[in-house]
Amino acid sequence: GNSVTQMEGPVTLSEEAFLTINCTYTATGYPSLFWYVQYPGEGLQLLLKATKADDKGSNKGFEATYRKETTSFHLEKGSVQVSDSAVYFCALSLNNAGNMLTFGGGTRLMVKP
Amino acid sequence: DGGITQSPKYLFRKEGQNVTLSCEQNLNHDAMYWYRQDPGQGLRLIYYSQIVNDFQKGDIAEGYSVSREKKESFPLTVTSAQKNPTAFYLCASSLHRDRGGSYNEQFFGPGTRLTVL
Numbered sequence: 001g002n003s004v005t006q007m008e009g010p011v012t013l014s015e016e017a018f019l020t021i022n023c024t025y026t027a028t029g030y031p032s033l034f035w036y037v038q039y040p041g042e043g044l045q046l047l048l049k050a051t052k053a054d055d056k057g058s059n060k061g062f063e064a065t066y067r068k069e070t071t072s073f074h075l076e077k078g079s080v081q082v083s084d085s086a087v088y089f090c091a092l093s094l095n096n097a098g099n100m101l102t103f104g105g106g107t108r109l110m111v112k113p
Numbered sequence: 114d115g116g117i118t119q120s121p122k123y124l125f126r127k128e129g130q131n132v133t134l135s136c137e138q139n140l141n142h143d144a145m146y147w148y149r150q151d152p153g154q155g156l157r158l159i160y161y162s163q164i165v166n167d168f169q170k171g172d173i174a175e176g177y178s179v180s181r182e183k184k185e186s187f188p189l190t191v192t193s194a195q196k197n198p199t200a201f202y203l204c205a206s207s208l209h210r211d212r213g214g215s216y217n218e219q220f221f222g223p224g225t226r227l228t229v230l
Contacts, residue, residue, distance in 0.1 A: 004155075041223075041224075042223055042224070043117075043119075043203055043205075043221030043222050043223050043224050044156075044203065044205075044221040045221070046218050046219075049218075089155060089156070099144060099207040099208075099209075099210045099217050099218075099219055100158070100161070101156075101219060103155035103156045103157075104155055105153070105154055105155040106153070106154070106155050
């Protein structure tokens with residue numbers, strides 16, 4: 001079956017620190033990959049995506065590269081801010097599954113001033 | 114403004130009662146979804162609907178029911194058969210995706226937190 005595995009949180013960083021949140025996947029076929037962000041008490045928002053191997057998704061200073069050889073899609077940011085504190089979800093969608101998403105368990109990020 | 118609304122934001126239910134969570138979208142999206150989120154866990158799909166008057170079970174449909182009588186509305190009923198209904202419920206919608214076509218982003222509502230007393 002299809003699955004997404006993320007590093008467990010919480011991840012606690014000081015402001016301006018470098019962020020990496022690991023994400024690996026297993027899938028039958030060639031998925032599209034996504035990172036969603038959930039701010040406290042809210043729904044999810046799409047942060048970035050990549051639809052094929054070696055693509056790099058980027059948004060708001062966050063980046064992730066689709067690595068087919070390691071089945072990974074790690075999220076990175078060079079300098080985090082307090083406002084980045086949220087829960088981050090890695091997800092995949094297969095081409096033959098409509099817009100259905102398979103989510104990882106989520107990683108809570110806490111950024112301290 | 115276009116978007117997805119869920120109501121109520123907080124809902125309390127006594128054991129043995131059915132409750133219905135509302136989800137409305139004015140994005141003219143074909144597909145709608147219901148997810149359940151438990152603390153520290155990812156989202157699990159309850160039901161989804163790709164077109165009016167049609168819906169399919171997701172991974173954890175037992176104890177839940179839905180209807181899709183209108184394109185913009187996809188209410189979820191949590192029945193008394195659901196053994197552990199306390200959770201955060203999220204509704205989402207997207208355009209329909211043709212086979213082999215590009216992924217269409219799912220847009221999420223703000224969620225409803227259900228607590229069973």
